[in-house]
Structure formats: structure tokens, C-alpha cells
Amino acid sequence: MNKRKFKEHIGIGFLRLGVIFTAFFLIAFLYIIFSKGGGVLSWTFLTDIPREGMTTGGIFPALVGTLYLTLLSILIALPLGVFTAIYMVHLAKPYWLMRIVRIAVNTLAGVPSIIYGLFGLTLFVRIMQLEVSLISGALTLAILALPVIINSSEEAIRGVPKSFREASLALGATERQTILRVIVPTALPNILTGAIISIGRVAGETAPIMFTAATFYSRKLPTALNHEVMALPYHIYALMTEGSKPEQQVPIAYGTAVVLLLLVLLVSATAIIIRYKIRKSRQW
């Protein structure tokens, strides 16, 4: 009996170690990034352009570039994702097509991000001749975000009670009216939560924009869809791998990482708060 109890103590001790390790990693990781990058942060850092070969100055063009890329890609992916989700939940005919769509979405979700980059390079930059530009990058990121948005929208739409649909149809509404005026509005907060979560993901992606949108350095802000853009994640990579003054570049890289992390955390926090509010206000 004692031996079994002893084994249990050791075993559960090891499991606890797993949690402690995970928590330790997260805290140590955030502490290192914030303590090394926090000192660089200032108003000028956020609003100035990079100066003297990226050894001083700010990250304003990269910040704006990331916002443009992210918002544009979500604007493209969200309607496609929501309509796909409507198809999966409410039309779902013919069955074989639904199976294929499901397999395609799941496969897309597992494709490495660098392959999206190659696809964007071939289709958008070269075949469609959109050049290395804001629009090429946003389209590439939109396809990358699509599976995530489809899955979260599908879950949101499936979460609307069946009785809503039946009530609407019984009142004489058509299928289209039911879906667009009853089901989608009801599911909207959850759909948006999913979209916000994917904003956080897309904002941090580097590999898909390397050959489709990003540039190491630009003094000007992008003002048209066919302009190259700087982006926060790519800026971090550039600071770490290009240039000749690492002792000045590394602190800026840490600072940029802090800004990127804050952006991602802020976005996820918003999603979590919205989700929490929805759960509280739901009556069904």
C-alpha cells in the first residue's frame, strides 16, 4: 500500500513539474523580452522613422505597415470565412462537396506559413503582377487566416440554437433572410471574437510576407496598395540578421518585439473580454 502511495506522490510531483516548467518559461520569456526592450520604448520610438541604417530612430513605418497588412487581410478573409461557415452549417449540400471543403480547410490549416509565402510570390507577385506590395502581402495573409476564421465562424454559427432558425422559417422568412437577419447577427459577437484572435496571429507572421510585401527599410508610409511596406515582425528579423552594428540594433529589436507583443496581447485581451461579456449576457 505504501509503495503505491509513494509512486503516486512521485508521479503527481512530475506532472506538477510540467505545469511549473510551462509557467516558468512564459514568465521568464516575457520578463526577458520586456526588461531588455522596455528601456527603448518612448513616444519617439513609436512615431519616428528608423534612422542611420536602423541604428537609431523609431519604428513608425513598421507599426503602420503591420496594422495595414493585418486589417486588410482580415477584411478579405472575414466575408469569405463567414460565408464558408454558413455553407458548412446550413447548406452543407451536396455531402461530398462538404467533405472536400472540410478536408481542404483542415489541410490549409496545417500548411507551413513559408509555403503560403511561396504561393503568394508565385500567384500574386508574379502571375498577377501585383509586385512585392501591401496588397500581395494582405492577400497571402488572408488565405493563411482563412482556415482559422472558417473554423471559429462555424463554431459560432453552430452555437445559435436551432429554435431561432425554426421560428424564423415558421414566420415565413426565406432561408437567406433567416441566415442573414437572424442567425448571423446572433452569432456575430462570437464570429468577431474569432476574427480578433486571428488578427493577433496574422500580425505576428513573418514568413508569408518576406517575399510578398515586406521591405527592410522605407522612409515613407505606404499610401497605395502597390507600395512595399515595413512590418514589425520582419523588422525584428531584419535588425537581427542585417546591418553591421548589432550592439545598437539588438536593443531596437527587443523594443520592436515589446511593441509587437503588446499589440498581440492587447488584441487577445480584447477577444477574451468580448467572449466573457457574451457569456454573461446570453439568455439561452
Next chain:
Amino acid sequence: MKSFKEILFKSITYFAAIFSILALFGIILTLFMEGLPVFQEVSLKEFLFSSAWYPTNEHQSFGALALLMGSLAVTLGALIIAVPIGLGSAVYLSEVAGSRTKEIVKPMIELLAGIPSVVYGLFGMAFLAPFLIRNLGIDSGLNIFTASIVLGIMIIPIISSMSEDALSNVPRALREASYGLGATKWETITRIVIPAAKTGIIGSFVLGFGRAIGETMVVIMVAGGAAQIPSSIFDPVRPLTTSIAVEMAETVIGSIHFHSLFALAIMLFIITFTTNLFTELFLFKKVK
């Protein structure tokens, strides 16, 4: 009877659904279209079994074996780190922890999952590598060992959250029956709950594998970049994704080198596609 609006609505819906299929086909098509031309110059045998990757030498050679080995080495290393920690924390959260611990730890794991990979790369390159040089007495911190640690930390949340889902889905009755027979908590966990959640747990490992082998930024920044078959865990390697990302910026569009990078991507795609299919079949079987 059906109005124009109804038909339009349905068409849009169908178009959206078919778009994902088109996107997938587009990806496969572009990879093969740009990747296959390399085999007019390089034999498939050389590509798969030679480890001489000299794309820019005067006598070019395109042997991808060392790159594949590099990818597998860092991925295996990452799994060695992430599997025990991820599974351990999943089991702890699902079977042992009280609801308060769960409420604190689960958002932390979600947070860890949301950190952009380039920030992990920065951490590995600017902090962990110098730290390991100082403490382990190695010459360079950019190698399989460091890359495995960083990739491992990155995939812990995937393994942990998916395994936890699988464990939570095990019916309560199984645990109660086990306790009823006099088993301890530990015995219930190891002999009842984990075997019952086996498919989901294995699925989480496979997903972690796919994520690690496809990761680009961390390995570019941390794995060292030398195209060689490693002989020690402190050797630098050049995974497939590193070659694709770094060399694409340097090569001439349309050259053999350019096509060879797409061929590397085909290799990567086949690996991740097969692992996904594997999980899909596993999970699908579970649903039945």
C-alpha cells in the same frame, strides 16, 4: 418561385466554400509548377539522397538530404522537450488541479501560444544562445540544441491544450470505476485515463511535429544555418525552411536554384500533408 436574391445568396455561399478548395489546389499547383523543373537538371536520386547542397558554387549541386536531416533533428529535439512537459501539464490540469489553478494556468498557456514566432527567434538568438555559450562552454550557441529548446517551448501549448481536451473528454464513469476498484489516482491516470485518451494525445504530438517542422523564423535565427548532416546536438544545421526563406531572397527568379527551393517546399508540404492526414484519420476514427 425562388427570387434572384435567394439564388445570388446561395451562389456567394457556394463560391466561398469552393474558394478554400481552390486555394489548396492553387498552393499545390504553384509548388509543383515551380518545383518540378529542377528535376530536368538534377536527378531525383541526387536530390533525395545526396547531402551536398551547393546551390551557388560553380559546380552546383542540389542534394537536400542534409536539409531534411536538419529539419528532422530540430523537430525531434523539440518533441523531446515539449512532449513530457506538455503532456505532464495537460494531465495535471485535467486530473489533479483545482479549478483555481486551471483558471490561472490555462490562459497562460493560451498566451504562450499567441506569441509570434519571430519573437521566439529573437529570444533564442539574442538571449538563449549567449546564455548557453557562457554556461555550457560551447563555441556557438546557434545549433540543434538551442533551436530544439526554443521550438520545444513554442509547441508546448499545442501539445498541452490538445491533450487536455482529449483527457477531459474521457467519461467520468471510467475514473469512478477505477477508484471504486481501489486504484490510486496515479494508477487511474496511467492505466485508465491516458490509454482512453490515447488517440487525441498522439494527435497532439503529430500536430506539434507538423508545427515544428514547418516553423521558419525560429530555425533561421537559431539553428545555425550550416547544410551538413549533424553528428552532435551542438552542431549547427540548416532546416528546409531556412534554405527556402534565406535563399529565395538571394536567387534569380527562374534559375535552377529558384526551382530547387520550390522542390524543397514540395518535400515540406508532403511531410506536413501526410502528418495531417494521419491526425485526420486518427480523429475521424475517434468520432465514429
